[in-house]
Amino acid sequence: MFKKDENIILGISIGDMNGVGPEVILKTFEDQRMMEFCTPVVFGNAKLLSFIKKVVNCTTNIHGIDALDQIQKGKFNVLNVWKEGVNLDFGTLDDTVGQYAIKSFIAATDALKNDEIDALVTAPINKYNIQSNDFKFPGHTDYLNQELEGxxxxxxxxxxxxxxxxxxxxxxxxxxxxxxxxxxxxxxxxxxxxxxxxxxxxxxxxxxxxxxxxxxxxxxxxxxxxxxxxxxxxxxxxxxxxxxxxxxxxxxxxxxxxxxxxxxxxxxxxxxxxxxxxxxxxxxxxxxxxxNKIRTSPDHGTAYDIAGKGTADCTSFKNAVYTALDIYKNKNEYLQSTANPLKVSTI
Structure with missing residues (x-):
């Protein structure tokens, strides 16, 4: 695995796979030049994302990995959070698919907490089908507020x-x-x-x-x-x-x-x-x-009405990526500029 200071590691939760989330992720990184700004790692399943890639007619090259220490710079990394197949029915509200969206999100949040990724971009979820005995939050923000500092x-x-x-x-x-x-x-x-x-x-x-x-x-x-x-x-x-x-x-x-x-x-x-x-x-x-950590997301939801049709606009998701990267750099520069350069004496 490369050193972090060479490139920002951007974690991405896959969102509701019956919605447009996977499509806008794939479209955002279809342009290889995006990898000059960051190294993406999608928390999901490489085979499933490859299937969605064919459905929405994307050309993004997928690099599947089984552990975060296998991340490669310059590639579109997909971490296999689960190995089993998932049945998708685009445009449909499905409780099972909702639970996989949360598996992705929780795994990505853990990586963010452990400094294994530098920032997180979350694809859209449906607030109804994510609910379970283990996850009782209205959305991403409330869970992050519990898990992170601030x-x-x-x-x-x-x-x-x-x-x-x-x-x-x-x-x-x-x-x-x-x-x-x-x-x-x-x-x-x-x-x-x-x-x-x-x-x-x-x-x-x-x-x-x-x-x-x-x-x-x-x-x-x-x-x-x-x-x-x-x-x-x-x-x-x-x-x-x-x-x-x-x-x-x-x-x-x-x-x-x-x-x-x-x-x-x-x-x-x-x-x-x-x-x-x-x-x-x-x-x-x-x-x-x-x-204390950075998370962004697009300004739209799952857009079930156009899911699986290959017509979703990735502008907002791409802007979420750019915003996360800008904030990461701005925050680091701010912390460096406001840090006390003098060590406190213990005498």
Whole structure:
């Protein structure tokens, strides 16, 4: 196995194999020049991926391996996490296939924790068929938050806009119960630090959206803004975090105010992701900020309706690869630049 400093080792979980995940992975690395940026290793099964390759008419050369110390630079490595065959029915929700998606993801996460890979890109899963007695998480982010160090934050990123969430996979009726001043502070601090160390933004400008329509209209449509959100923004500003708000979400995006900020913080899932995907769908990236390891994913789901047809667009997955590599380099440069070069005396 080659030394890590020669090339970034990029782990990839295979996702739901009845969806477009394997196809966009194969298409991303169909161009051999991608191997100049990183050495990919897909956690799955080489024979199964070779079968999918033929179905979607890809030309990617597959190098099957049985252990991570067999990874070869310049090749599209596929680690055999399992040896048995799996029956696929493209476009179908299948509990068995869902469990193999989680086998891939857990194996890749373990490798990430053990520094056997440098970063992780996850292909799309279906949140329904991954559930089991051993895996009871709404998705990738929640499991990574348990397994890795730090506090995970769903950070949707693109060149045009970056959106972070105070709450992510929470039912709408429960959102107001989850949002507190402490939670908002935690998320804004995480986004501020991520912008600095992961995206090279020296002095980030952050906008916080209000929870209620029109940010509550001075208490007429909800009191959360008046009770604690406005004060929370002031307290964060006193910490030298440049954050403004709360803004009325509809007017904020409608007037393109997001262009004046390095990131936008939304109170709940759809408040942030609807405008993000409207502006960037097919090119955006989901980055799990706030953890000690790097994970990205494309901004789309399993796309069962086009699975197995060879028509899936790999742009978002390719951008997820590029983003993971950029963050890896930025984070290392930041840590080196902020490390104390002087050894502490023990005398």
């Amino acid at each position: 506090n995970a934050l769903m950070f949707m990123v693109s060149d045009a806009i970056k959106v972070g969430l105070v709450t992510d996979h929470v039912p709408l009726q429960n959102v107001s119960q989850h949002i507190t001043s402490d939670l908002i502070k935690q998320k804004v601090r995480t986004i501020n630090q991520s912008l600095i160390q992961d995206f090279n933004v020296i002095k980030p400008r952050i906008a916080l959206l209000g929870l209620n329509p029109h940010s509550g209209d001075n208490g007429i449509i909800g009191m959360e803004e008046q009770n604690f959100i406005i004060q929370t923004v002031k307290e964060l500003f006193d910490e030298n975090i440049i954050v403004y708000g709360p803004y009325s979400a509809d007017a904020f995006f409608g007037s393109e105010q997001h262009k004046n900020f390095d990131a936008v913080v939304a109170c709940y899932h759809d408040q942030g992701l609807i405008p993000f995907k409207t502006l960037t769908f097919g090119t955006g990236v989901n980055y799990t900020a706030g953890l």
